[in-house]
Amino acid sequence: MSDNPYSNIRDHQMWRRAVSRVDPHMVDPAVDPKFTLDRNDRIATAGSCFAQHISKKLSSLGFNYFVPEAGVGLDDATRGRRNYGVFSARYGNLYTVHQLHQLFREAMEGARLRDSAWRRDDGRYVDPYRPTIEPEGFGTREEVEAAREEHLAHVRRVFEECDVFVFTLGLTEAWRSRRDGAVFPLAPGVAGGRFDPDAHEFHNFTIDEVRSELAGFVAALRDLNPKVNILLTVSPVPLIATYENRHVLVSTTYSKSVLRVAAQEACDAHAFIDYFPSYEIITGSPTGGMYFEEDSREVNAAGVAHAMRAFVRAYTAEGGQGVAPVPPAAASEAWQAAADIVCDEEEIERSIS
Secondary structure, eight states, rough: TTTOOTOOOGGGHHIIIIITTSGGOOOOOOOOOSSOTTTSEEEEEESSHHHHHHHHHHHTTTTOOSSSSOTSOOOHHHHHHTTTTSSSSSSOOOOOOHHHHHHHHHHOOOOOOOOEEEOOTTSSSSOTTTTTTSSSOSSSSHHHHHHHHHHHHHHHHHHOOSSEEEEOOOOEEEETTTTTTEEEEEEESSSOOOOTTTTTTEEEEOOOHHHHHHHHHHHHHHHTTTEEEEEEEEEEOSSSSSSSSHOOOOOOOOOOOOOOHHHHHHHHOTEEEEOHHHHHEEEEEHGGTTTBOOSSSOOOOOHHHHHHHHHHHHHHHHTTTOOOOOOOGGGOOOOOOHOOOOOTTTTHHHOOO
16 A cells, blocks of 8 residues: 555544544644744734724734824724724725726826726715725815825735734625726715716626735745745635626636636645645535524634634644634624624625615
């Protein structure tokens, strides 16, 4: 049997040893991390809603969550209401790789986007590329533009100074401008603006498009910041709605599959990119859906705790200490960190309910 290539594989490579014989809430697919996080590392985050769990956990453990746009001078309540600290800068949810690379080109290369402000039904204005960032909106278009220039200055610091950049890929479906191809986090009309089929179009990014855009962003970021490490995750949260004429479950599977493949290919191509399997922890068959709330979409407290315990064990010197296992029976218990997650995508449901 010595010539059997599977003779010496490790336990985590075998389903029976890594899954079947392990309690579901103890399954840990985060193995052999490429790098670890030092407490002095400036750790920046961006992406979909689920990325916020990582920043919350790292902050609670005393790591250096890097937030250049922190709302200095504002009280805690105001900072929270105005979405400071949700991510490293107030860019809101960057659901697609195209949004991320678009923001990089705007901040670092001076790219200019045609849509500068959208008007809401109440007469206030919002930033088309982060429409929910100011709950009260802005009084004029000029205020929107001035706030964006200030925001981009903070974004530049994120890209230039971070030691680790954590990005959670969330969606492939997007709405974009027909005039310049700019990608929006929400369709015009959902949280501001008016949908115009002559000016706006729906697009569902393909694997080739996501792969190419991610490679372009990675190359640009490393040219700017040669020592940065990148940690990719895929959000386990299903689509809240699909614009494709098919079942939302089918669209969710397509979207997550494309993003998972793109993340893996980027990880395989570079020693400075790693992938953390939060998607697998939450959605994998061993847990049988027990990490979702009753709506089968929102991730519950037990699921978040499991993912964060695996993250801390893999990427920090703590090795998971202080992040105790949470059995399935605890899934219904409230956990404040999970309840405070900000998700722009929920505006879709509010806009049609």
